[in-house]
Amino acid sequence: MAITLRASDRAYQRLRDEIVDWELPPGSALGEVEQSTRLGVSRTPIREALARLTADGLVAPQTGRGLVVTDISTDNIREMFEVRQALEMQAARLAALRGDPVVFAVLEREFLAVPALLDQDDPARHNYYGLVARFDDAVDDATANPYLVTALRSLRTHLVRVRRLAKDNPARLSAAAAEHLTIVQAILDRDADLAAHATHVHLHRAMRSALDSVETASPSILPSA
Amino acid sequence: MAITLRASDRAYQRLRDEIVDWELPPGSALGEVEQSTRLGVSRTPIREALARLTADGLVAPQTGRGLVVTDISTDNIREMFEVRQALEMQAARLAALRGDPVVFAVLEREFLAVPALLDQDDPARHNYYGLVARFDDAVDDATANPYLVTALRSLRTHLVRVRRLAKDNPARLSAAAAEHLTIVQAILDRDADLAAHATHVHLHRAMRSALDSVETASPSILPSA
DNA sequence: TAGCAACTTTCTGTATACACAGTGGGATTT
């Protein structure tokens, strides 16, 4: 049975989802009373939710009074990937040292099956993103490092926000699957250097793809400067 | 004029300092009413402070009801340094690429002066830690990467908590100054690889020193398991 | 005596009330 989560948790998740999904675009002002009436709870849990969002960097204090949804520039995207590279290369190294072969053997088989999956229809895309999420979880788990996992989780929130802008095309998904497969196999071979370098390559391509996609598809959403 | 900070901010800083300084040792229960009477504010700002401490990982929900100060094992220390290595090597690389030569030239001169400083009395130690803090700030600033800075800041809280346990001896301080000097000079030379590798070396030695110091000086504070 | 159950107490989560500060608008004066 799922623990009944608190109103503040629900408010946090709701607001975070709305920001990440760009329903609340950058610059949106978030007043406490406004949100409390909208979400049907009192100001107290809303305050707690907004405090967490501020800590996450999804929301920032405006000049003077009030909070606004933060914006994301292409420079921000590059900066995110600089951090992501550092953290995920280390995570891949640690997973190669400590990973459970059984878990990653299953993932290997799944990534091998992706090309067939991508020939199918749209639900396949959800399946693929679900697979990547399971891969991330497996790596997180394999690192056995709560500090690393915390840092990665925090960063991933922002990365998901970018991904919602920069829809991947099928060609990119196919290439990404091959890159993931290389990482998984390196982990299975306990080859830490290869796992790290394959992660580097993957992230380099992922960033290129994201930047290209964002710059062509939705330049209007990004800050004009 | 300094902005009058809110009661919740003061409560957060106070509690965080007490945890980092081991005045509130691991396992200490933090009740809301208890802390609100102790700090002389109402439960509302205390709740906000405790929520932030929980997000920081300094406090965690106990089984059932209540929050307790988290403990730190020697494994945790190794894990922190795994993350620190990833983040600070990347930061050193970026600082080498983007750093302001004037700033780092000043730091170089200061690190060169450390050996003379360490011959003096106890206040010298404060000066040295202040210098290291300025070095960290300079690197943070040079990376021009808010996500990296956020991740590093979060981690440093835990590292300071470890440092409070593991007092550095003068020999270690002297060696650390030399290591810092190497990093600064690599940044000045715009040699990203050298800056990263010198950081790696520095952190490896710092971790060894911390683990040795903790294991000999205060094994009682760490979890028995 | 041991185990279980009901009650009491205490603490958390939420709502609301209150005080204060900052901002915008309007009116008055030059």
Place this chain on the structure above:
DNA sequence: AAATCCCACTGTGTATACAGAAAGTTGCTA
């Protein structure tokens, strides 16, 4: 007509009241 000052209002920060849940305690029963 423009600028400045004052007032009102909106919104944040803090305190407190209230409800519900969980842990401890006490008493009863087997």
